[in-house]
């Protein structure tokens with residue numbers, strides 16, 4: 239059934255939202271204020287989904303998507319909006335969630351942290367599938383709303399040299415003996431080296447290895463192999479173990495990492511994020527600071543350049559070991575200490591046991607930092623750190639934790655803002671400052 243609908247808003251999946259006979263209707267690729275011609279696809283009890291047939295009156299935020307696979311690939315669902323509008327939508331989502339989930343309102347909204355809109359994804363997991371019907375190997379991201387791999391030969395958000403590898407990887411994998419037993423390739427781009435991690439379900443033959451080596455030489459990459467679980471990841475050439483690092487030039491740091499370690503996806507925005515987070519934290523030479531969910535010390539080591547002492551806490555021992563090593567390499571061992579601990583299982587006694595901290599940085603995974611927020615909120619006033627800078631990749635858990643810090647702990651939410659870490663996608667990275 240065809241209908242004409244006026245679009246009222248847009249969600250983080252790039253779906254326009256309107257109403258048909260009072261029922262909310264989601265229309266992928268339609269934008270606010272647009273008048274669109276749609277066909278209903280599904281009619282559920284409380285909502286409809288529809289297909290956009292044509293735009294009758296177009297929004298001023300609509301732009302032509304740069305990627306030829308837009309709509310097919312599930313990777314970037316916001317490419318039809320100009321980047322400033324994408325950021326505004328993410329900012330609105332952050333404010334809404336803070337209000338509705340946490341019942342908090344920041345005193346100030348910070349200017350968004352921007353970076354490049356294209357070629358920014360320095361870490362990615364590419365799916366690989368042999369498709370018998372096409373007698374082809376596909377390498378890329380999943381299709382929108384599907385488990386199929388998109389038939390794509392380029393990607394606008396991967397660095398150009400990685401995008402250029404996509405068609406070459408299709409041919410390479412098809413020529414391996416186990417061409418239909420390769421489920422994924424992980425990409426990790428460092429400042430000087432690009433690593434590809436090949437997950438292979440069957441053993442590789444010598445001929446396969448020769449082909450991989452030839453490809454690596456021709457394309458200036460380094461292969462790592464993953465025959466089984468994550469702890470079996472190893473470099474094909476053992477001497478290439480320590481080639482990956484990213485620079486944080488403002489703090490004169492080279493952060494060495496392994497291709498499957500957690501690192502921020504967008505190294506350029508990461509530099510600005512680290513710089514801003516540290517200026518909000520404002521470390522002083524006598525400050526004692528704690529960095530929770532510290533990974534390989536992305537914030538800990540820059541803080542150590544300015545503060546008296548920093549403790550980094552993280553769940554993965556491989557990361558705290560690497561962080562300790564990077565601190566040594568940069569002469570920061572005397573100011574830093576790294577602890578390995580499950581931060582979802584801590585309490586006030588644990589926090590109190592570490593002694594008093596002047597400031598705290600928190601950068602949790604999507605699940606947030608519930609136990610930490612509760613522990614911070616139940617310290618007495620003179621035990622409390624004066625400032626908490628919270629970096630978040632999920633506004634819903636940030637909002638929940640902010641609700642605890644403000645409504646139970648009586649912290650003030652001084653400011654919050656978005657970080658455009660993942661342009662064209664619905665991911666919302668943000669930063670919040672509590673005092």
Ligand SMILES: C[S@@+](CC[C@H](N)C(=O)[O-])C[C@H]1O[C@@H](n2cnc3c(N)ncnc32)[C@H](O)[C@@H]1O
Pocket residue numbers: 500501502531532533534535536537551552553554557579580581582601602603631
């Ligand atoms: C968003 S990352 C931030 C890492 C680091 N701050 C950075 O900027 O690179 C979240 C980190 O939390 C760690 N993590 C996840 N679950 C954890 C847990 N239960 N306890 C402690 N650390 C955890 C992950 O290993 C990861 O390093």
